[in-house]
Amino acid sequence: MTFIATAVIYILSTIGLSYLVSRRESTGDFLIAERRLGAVPLAISLSTSWLGGGSLALMLTLVIDDLPAYFFLASGCLANLLVYPLVVKKPYELARKHGWTTMTELVNGALGPRSGKYVAVFVPILFFSWLLFELVGSGLILSNITPLSYVQSVVLITSVICLYLLLGGFKSLVRTDIIQFALMLFMLIACFYLAKDAPPIDFRAYVTNKPGLSVNGFLAGFFGFFALQFTESTVWQRIFAARSAQAAQKALLGTSVLYVLSYGTLVALIMLAAALKPGTKDEALFAFVAFEALPTWLGALFMVSLMAIIMSTVDTVLFIAAQCFSTDVAHVARKEVVNPRRTIRIATIALTLAVLGLSLITQDIKAIFWFFVAMWAALVPIYYMFLPFKHPSDRSIFYSLLALSAVIASLYALGLYKEHYVAYVFFAGLILPKVLDWRPGQAA
Secondary structure (H helix, E strand, O other): OHHHHHHHHHHHHHHHHHHHHHHOOOHHHHHHHHHOEOHHHHHHHHHHHOOOHHHHHHHHHHHHHOHHHHHHHHHHHHHHHHHHHHOOHHHHHHHHHHOOOOHHHHHHHHOOHHHHHHHHHHHHHHHHHHHHHHHHHHHHHHHHHOOOOHHHHHHHHHHHHHHHHHHHHHHHHHHHHHHHHHHHOHHHHHHHHHHOOOOOOOHHHHHOOOOOOOHHHHHHHHHHHHHHHHHOHHHHHHHHOEOOHHHHHHHHHHHHHHHHHHHHHHHHHHHHHHHHOOOOOOOHHHHHHHHHHOOHHHHHHHHHHHHHHHHHHHHHHHHHHHHHHHHHHHHHOOOOOOOHHHHHHHHHHHHHHHHHHHHOOOOOHHHHHHHHHHHHHHHHHHHHHHOOOOOOOHHHHHHHHHHHHHHHHHHHHOOOHHHHOHHHHHHHHHHHHHHHHOOOOOOO
8 A cells, every 4th residue: 555655646746747847838848848958957867768667677687697798788878978978069059050859850950861861760660669678678567566467557657658748748758857866766775775684795696607798798788888879869859958068068977977876776776686585587576675675665665766767768768759750750851840749749649559559469578679779770870970070971871871770680680680780880880981982083
């Protein structure tokens, strides 16, 4: 009963906050919070955007079975956050000047209409896959820590998130992220409580003879995720919502600190729980923490904090996916959206129903994860938009994107992607546009 009461209070709070925001919300607020967000709310919003049900379910497996692989992945993302502030000023100023609100619009304006059209079609596929990944993981976790079944769990999650996104849009999404982040901090209390009863942790057992502790593991983890995060649309959405380029830079640096805090806390929590209940490697570990390892009041708060983690990413991915499917496509096609708020709301409902149906068909969290990460690597050629000097032609970048998509899809279908993709794909993505621009007799 304690959990039910706490969960109801949390859900009603997020819906109520979205409703209050929507009463004074302009179209600019709905799309990009009128570009008035400061460094602190941006950092909090960013730090909650990548930690969801899917990533948490995957983290369970990686931390227990292959800690080096997870360490490389997380450290690559952290390194990216430290480098990001060096490159965001020019894209931010361009977006401010031209009124761009998404990464697709940035690519279209900075590299050309062919590249923009490709991204407008490709990114929605990626975000739909990411949304499915997070929803399946969320359903698996919630069905283990509550009396709800998997089906009931995914229906509840999608219904609540869809409702408060329909009410408030991007501005309310950022506001609810603050509530969700506050709840995530309570995980620290759970860690301290578990630590008093947990036996000493054998770190060597988590590292020795693990597949991730290899050159391929390093490339796929550190190098791969350092590279992929530059083309992450949710990051650009928040950068463009900042009140200034300096605020965006400070937010990214602040996010790196919060990233270490939140992910470090969850890794410690998983290792402590695994030490208390050895042999458990799935979402049941969270149920053990909530119902057996913690007192009733803390267990209820722990479960609601898990709900906050789940919703903090699903809502972001759903909103950005809806925007990709609606206003992004219209922008690249040079069509004016008369009522973008209504258009995104319709896309939100359609996406919610589609991903809900697919989540009932498949629950293979690892297969979904590697599919969308594999395909994300095909966006590497758009890195040229960061260069301060002459870019390759729009035509060459477009055909590079197309070729990389085909190659990566083939590698994935053959089961070779995880072992061989990162270095080859990354360097091919940077070299290929220049090769396609080269003509006989032209200097290399």
